[in-house]
Amino acid sequence: MFAGSLTRNPIIALSLLTLTLLLAGCSGSKSSDMGGYSGAVYTVKRGDTLYRISRTTGTSVKDLARLNNLSPPYTIEVGQKLKVNGGSSTAKNSASSKTKTAKVTPSYAVPQSSWPPVGQRCWLWPASGKVVMPYSTSEGGNKGIDISAARGTPVYASGAGKVVYVGDQLRGYGNLIMIKHGEDYITAYAHNDTMLVNNGQNVKAGQKIATMGSTGTDSVKLHFQIRYRATAIDPQRYLPAQGSKPKC
Known part of the structure; x- marks a missing residue:
């Protein structure tokens, strides 16, 4: 499903497959x-x-x-x-x-009680706007947050890392970017309009990587996820208050 060097890297391929199976669809009406x-x-x-x-x-x-x-x-x-x-x-x-x-529960699934402590990493807000759908712990619920703003609003890398996926092959997510942060974390940015980074590119925290759009959905918004060892965790638990810088 994923082309190029990504499919030859088993760690990245596993992460991408996990996202394929576990990324919660971004809701329309x-x-x-x-x-x-x-x-x-x-x-x-x-x-x-x-x-x-x-x-x-x-x-x-x-x-x-x-x-x-x-x-x-x-x-x-x-x-x-x-x-x-x-x-x-x-x-x-x-x-x-x-x-x-x-028997088939993946070994990389992390229960909420084992989520990383707040402040372990410094995360930046990926975009300015209103959170219109929060994270949900329910089965099939939203495994990230949806941020609504005007089309073309800048989308930023929430942390420094390496871009491991840029494309639109995952149904329901439109133009999607995924960034790997060390061995334990991946962030995902969905529904972008213009994408400004390439596979394999290293990015800095706060670097503009895309503009907000409505690809794969019915309204302009950014669907954002933080994944710890392939398990989605609540971004708002780890992000600073909107409009402020992280204290870690």
Whole structure:
């Protein structure tokens, strides 16, 4: 799925695959999410991700993949009809497969109790604007924050690091940039209009890397994530107050 030297680096490839599977879809309007759902079958529409469909239908991502014979990176097409279940049947399936789920839980998943301490790294706000959707701990919830501002608003690197992905191959994220910060952290910047950096480029904290846009979504905003050992953590827990500099 990822071209060039990235696919030859197993650490970066693993990080990118993790983002493919775990990046929460950036939400559009709630009413548009309901289109195409008839109870037992969901018809895929533009901008859908497996996680958005999971939230709409009440069917876990795991069950959607199982019912429809989907394999990572769970590519779906507009107009595709997906089998779904919901409510008690989903709970029953989840309960019956609890042991199996435990066996395939990735070793790099970090529970919230093990998140890094605040101040371990200095992070800068990636853009000026209003946080219109915060981080969510719920399954299938927003695994970052959405910042709304005018089209063309500068997007900045939240920390110094190396650009490991620039592209639009991840459905639902539009023009996406990912930056690796040492061995433990990756930041992601989605829905950009213009992208100003290249794969493999080293960037400084606060360097302008893109401009805000609406690619892959229905409104102008930046979807921003901080990932610690491939697990999404709440950016607002680690960012300074908006408009101020980090104290670390």
